[in-house]
Amino acid sequence: MHRKQIVKPSDPTAVAAAVVMRLYVAGGAPNSVAARANLEAICQRHLKGNYQLEIVDVFEQPLRALADGVIVTPSLIKLSPLPAARVVGNLSDQSKVLLALGLQGKTP
């Protein structure tokens, strides 16, 4: 399985506010598939293209996960804007993800 990487270019008019994330997954395992789908749905609804998301498959790059302090998948890391945050699991709890991304309370 190839490492999957998706980079969504930010809206150039709102670069400063772009949310940069990294999602660690385990290939096509069920929670990883669900996490990816849940996150992309949240991004579409709440970030409207103003984000960068990198998806890293730990079967291909386990050391990158360890370097980020990630030891389980799926794990989402918000890299910027600071403060950094992380969520473990299939991201089905939307409020938890929005809180980590600093989007709680903001209407889409």
Added chain:
Amino acid sequence: MKTACPVAKAETARPDAEAAFATFIRRLVQDAATLRAIDSGEVDAIIDPVSGRAILLPEAREALCRGAAPTNQMLATLPREEYQRLLAGLEPVTLAFGDVLHEPGEMIRHIYFPNEGLLVSLLTLVENSMALEIGLVGSEGMVGLPVAQGIGTSSVRAVAQGTGTALRMESSHFREALETCPALQRALHRYTHALIAQIAQTAACNHFHQVEARLARWLLTASDRLQSDLLRFTHEGLADLLGVRRVGITVAASALQQQRLIQYSRGNITILDREGLKASACECYQKIKDIFDRA
């Protein structure tokens, strides 16, 4: 289309070592949030900092191996973008023999995309007691077709014919998703045409053809859908599906076995001679197969 099991890419725990594996996880994972995620089944893999390898958790390994990843042909042939849009609403489920997906006249709560290895019968009920199979859905199709046409209820009973997996989606979500998935719409139009043709051909077959030919037709169709020559059905179950008495199935199965076309033992039916079985089947088998192959 088989989906390769990706387990080989990771070192996985043996079943007899699962207790030790659980201890290993507890030693490695300290923070409460991650432990809660593991306990609630939301984690797939753990990365061992010593070996630097990703290790699948037993549940994820089993799910991947039994085909929780979609092998439904309708989904597998969608453009990647459309499939990604659908994924958020799809959930894998395991169905067992006799599970009823929906009843006639009731709201269809979920639509189902069967994976390889799962068969679902569409049954028409008469006087609320007798049921006759009028359609068979496998990994080539979808259960809950009326939803795609804006109809919320079904006129038939859908029941699983064995254990297998499927991906399902809430009907309301499916209706919304369908509007943004033109390739899925086209696939459903073709499938609707094929299913109607199958139902029409089955109606004529049930009326005009002998039990032996109909049984051969059914076994071949089920074998095609399951992609297996080994089928697990009792005489009683087959009699219900074909709308004949049990003894009729026993006589027909014995005749096919005497010709060494099938072997039957305690609910296990093995197709020994596919070409010979085709020769014994009525023309309906090939007609239905051609319609689905063209769709």
